Structures are given as structure tokens and as C-alpha cells.
Amino acid sequence: MRLTQAFLPLFRNNRKGVTIAFTSSSSTYTPLPFMSHYSASKSALSTTITSLAKELLPFHISVLAFECGGTVTNLGQPRQSSPSPSPSSLLSPPPPPPETPYAQGITSLITMFTRDPPAYMPGSPSKMAKTMVSVINKIQKGEKVPVRLVLGSDAWESVNQNLDETQQVLQEWKHVSWETDRDGVKGGAEGDYLRAVSIL
Template sequence: MSAPPLVWFITGTTAGIGLALVKHVLSRGDKVIASGRKIEERLASLRVAYPAEQLALLELDIAAGRSVLAAKAAEAWEMFGHVDIVLNNAGISAMCSAEEASEEYVSRMFAVNFHGPLLLTQAFLPFLRAHAEVSSVRPIVAFTSSSTAWTPLPFMTHYAASKAALSAYVEGLRKELKPLGIDAVAFELGGCLTSLGQPREQDFGSLGHKPMGLDKTEGGAYEQGLGELRGMFMADPMGYMPGDVEQVARAMVRVLKREDEETKGWSVRVVLGSDAHGAITRKCEEMLEVLGNWRETAWGTDREGVEGGVKGDFARAVSILEG
């Protein structure tokens, strides 16, 4: 007997990776609650192609705040009676110097990339905990993060900071949820040719930030640095952003349907993209070199008489493999 279809709730589904995820999940016979802004308009063709028994649409602004997101989570749960996988995919990005970014710009970046997914997850968790107690399927809370959580790029400092916060949150979240029968994972993606770097007017336009950072830096102190970064990506977009949206979606779905769990186990942080894998590997190697250079200084700050280091229960608590 074949397993019953899973029910997915996915944010940020009107374009890019989110839309590819919805299409791939539907093609595999699972059910999807697709959410986003102007969702009925932007997914009208999918609404026609799939029956209401398989696809539901939910208007959602991930930055709407706690009370709105709590109401949306409850509404989503009722659509198919439960949710097996909550996939926090919505995100925004833009380029701006660290000095010139306004408070509103930084707040919006974190509201969409970090605070919104956090609040939505809080809203879903009581439902998921109850579902885990009666379901044969272990629920999952998943997040679309970025390799820049490990390797921040200049002029994308705020984006990288929001994704670093997200990945750290997910790693801790997994350790809290594992005993309750719920899994968590952050997908740390490399570069893909999507619209992520081209924020919509409602994201940053009203704050005076044009797409790709073409605003305050023109003629300013950071014009050359930003120009060099933009030039690098424009000169070879396929080379610096090698990811294929469809392949990324397939890989994420494969992980979330646990198709490699027998051989690879469950990982709380999954890197996708050759550029992401290469950059993070290099960062880890460099970090080990830095740690080696500064080991004597680090260990020299302990109190007299303590053994030092990490061991026992604390070692298990901070482990990415045992959490």
C-alpha cells in the first residue's frame, strides 16, 4: 500500500525557488498550501491546473506580525486538516553599504528573512506537536537559508546577517524539537538565477533603495566597491550563480521526503550548490587555521585550575551531529 500524500505549507511561492517547489511537490502527488502576496493572481494558472483537493492558496505577508501569522497558521491547518511539512521559503535581498543602510531597510530585511519565519514557526508548533503524537509521519519545519550565513559578501552584509541568524536559530530549534518527534532543517543555498537580488517595490522601494544597491552609493565613498561586486556577478552570472532553480527544488523535496535518510542520516544544515559547498568548505578550512593561530590566546583566558575545553553533556549539546 502506498503512503498517503504529505501536506506541505510553503511560503514565498509566487516566483523562483518557491514556485519551483510547489510545482515539483504537486507533480509527486503531495498536497500543497502555497502562500505569498497576491497569491491568487500570481498562481492563477496553477489553480486551474490542479484540483482544490491537492492545491490551496493562502494570501500571506511573512512580515505581517505575530497575530496575523498565528491566524494564518490556524487557517492553513484547517485547509487539509493538518500539515506535515512547514517550509519557510520567503526571503528578500538587496545590496547596500553597511554604513548607509537605514534602520527601516535593516528592519525589513530581518522581518522577512528572520523574524517572520520565527513567528510563523511558533504559530505552527502547537499544531505540529499534537500531530506528531498521532501521526506515523514525523513532521518537519524547514527553512531556506543561504551560504552567505557562512561567507558574507560585502554590500550584502545585512542579508548575510539575517541568514546567519536564521541558520543558528534552526540549529538550536532542531535540538529542542527532536525529543518531541519533530525535525528541523536549514537549506543553505548558493547562487541561483532568481529575482531574489531584485527586491520588489513593496520591499525596499519605499525606503529609497533601488534594486542591486544602485542608490546612495552612486558617487559616494562605496561606489567603487559596490561597482566591483556588481561587475563580478554581471560579467559571469552563470559562473557565480551556477544553481538551477528546478534542481534546487528537487533536492530540497528529496531531503524533506527523507529519501536519503537511510544513507546520509538527518542533517540540520544542508548545503546546496557547488559554489556554496566550495565556499563553505574553504571558510571552515580558513577558520581552523585562524583557531590554530589563536589557540594559545583563547585557552589563556580560562580561570586558574580549570581543565578547559568542551566535553561531556556540553559537547553533546553543542554538536551539530548529535543535536
């Protein structure tokens, strides 16, 4: 964010249009257990980008987040020269967990991923990179692109499930949400507020 703040004055003076793109994660919608810090930081990034996009719109600066699913990269691997990894080489069987209250849960999660690594990482880094460039080019041509774009079939399905479940919870608990208003107010959000927070 500090880096973005540093170059924004230069971009605000460029009236030809600029695009700032960030790599985020679908875990903003679907945090896994024992990965709370990773998911929280990505959620903070995507939320900041959503607000930043609205702030910079008057300056012809486009901002978007690519929220990626499982992708075969060297993330989490030793930093050494090696050929591109294969999905099966990325994860090894889990070591015996330390004796903690969370050992069973951690082992279960790691086992899920090591059982069939390719199934949990369908994304291709090269295809994602090409897609990112293609989407940014669309913006440069004046086409409308969402501020937050999910990449990866696994990401799409998990985010879609999350949104369906969120809608279900919202409807089931609406009466609890609404009963916390002050007496005498009409309730609900004002139209101008809803327009300000709209992602479209």
C-alpha cells in the same frame, strides 16, 4: 519565527512525525561585503534552526535549513509577469556609483557579478526544489539528514574554504583563546556541553 511558534503546538501533538524546512543561504558562512544585513539575517535563521532542531527532537519534529548558493531566480528583479530568467539577463552593467567612501568597493563587487553572471549562479531552481523534496522524503522514511544542508556547487566550495580557513585561524590563535581562562581551571569544554552543541 512567530509563524513557527504559532503552529508548533499543533505539530507537537502529531506523533507521526513532522518536518519543518527553511530556505537559508550559504552566505551564513560566507558573507559578501556590502551584503551584511542579508547575510546576518540568514545567519540568524540558520542558527535558530540548529537550536530549534534539538529542542523539537523529543516531539518527533525534524527541522532543517537548506543553505543555497547562487541560483537563477527573479530575486531583485521588477515584479512583473515574465518568463523564467536566464542568468545573463539578471544583471546589467552597474550604473555610476554615488560618490561615497565605499563607491570603489561596491563597483568592484557589482562588476565581478556582471562580468559573467552564469558563473556566479550555477544553481537551478527546479533542481534545488526537487532536491529539497527528496531530502524531506528521506526524513519521512526515517533516514538521518543534517540540520543544515548546503545546496549548490558554488556554495559547497565557498563553505568548504570558509571552514578550512576557520580551522586554520582557530589553531593559529588557540593560545590566545585558552589564556583567557581563570587560573586553576582545567580548560576546555565539558563532554556533556560538547554533546549538546554537536551538529551530528
